[in-house]
Amino acid sequence: QVQLAESGGGSVQAGGSLRLSCVVSGRIFSIAGMGWYRQAPGKQRELVAITSRGVTNYADSVKGRFTISRDSAKNSVDLQMNTLKSEDTAVYYCNAAHYSGDGTRRDYWGQGTQVTVSS
Numbered sequence: 001q002v003q004l005a006e007s008g009g010g011s012v013q014a015g016g017s018l019r020l021s022c023v024v025s026g027r028i029f030s031i032a033g034m035g036w037y038r039q040a041p042g043k044q045r046e047l048v049a050i051t052s053r054g055v056t057n058y059a060d061s062v063k064g065r066f067t068i069s070r071d072s073a074k075n076s077v078d079l080q081m082n083t084l085k086s087e088d089t090a091v092y093y094c095n096a097a098h099y100s101g102d103g104t105r106r107d108y109w110g111q112g113t114q115v116t117v118s119s
Contacts, residue, residue: 001027002024002025002026002027002028002108003025003026004022004023004024004094004096004108004109004110004111005022005023005025006020006021006022006093006094006110006112006113007020008020008113009113009114010114010116011115012084012116012117012118013118013119014117014118016084016117017081017084018081018084019079019080019081020078020113020115021077021078021079022034022036022076022077023075023076024075024076024096024108028075028098028108030099031075031098032052032097032098032099033050033052033096033097034051034052034077034094034096034097035047035049035051035068035077035094035095035097036048036049036068036077036079036093036095037092038088038090038093038115039090039093040087040089040091043090045093048062048066048092049062049066049068050068050095051068051069051077056068061087062081062088065082065083065084066079066080066081067079067080067082075096077094079092081115084115084117086117086118086119088115088117089117091112091115092112092113092114093112094110095107
């Protein structure tokens with residue numbers, strides 16, 4: 001059973017910082033990429049940041065404020081969040097993606113960690 005363990009969520013005031021961490025455990029092969037998604041109340045889950053083969057991509061709303069980093073040897077990924085805004089309030093989910101030989105994608109998800117930014 002593959003599990004993604006998240007940590008680092010919490011409550012901060014606007015302008016503050018948090019660092020989220022995610023560690024993958026269990027039997028998994030050839031992780032194509034890892035990333036972070038978030039879902040705010042009444043909103044769809046959205047991509048925050050992903051990293052794959054050294055390439056990173058960010059949602060426009062977090063560029064310049066968030067930094068994603070991955071340690072492939074540890075199967076872990078972190079998200080440093082600076083200059084947090086109230087609109088960053090959401091449940092953040094860690095994601096790991098795997099592609100099979102026929103191109104089928106399978107996603108593994110963490111349980112989610114709450115980030116609350118007050119203003």
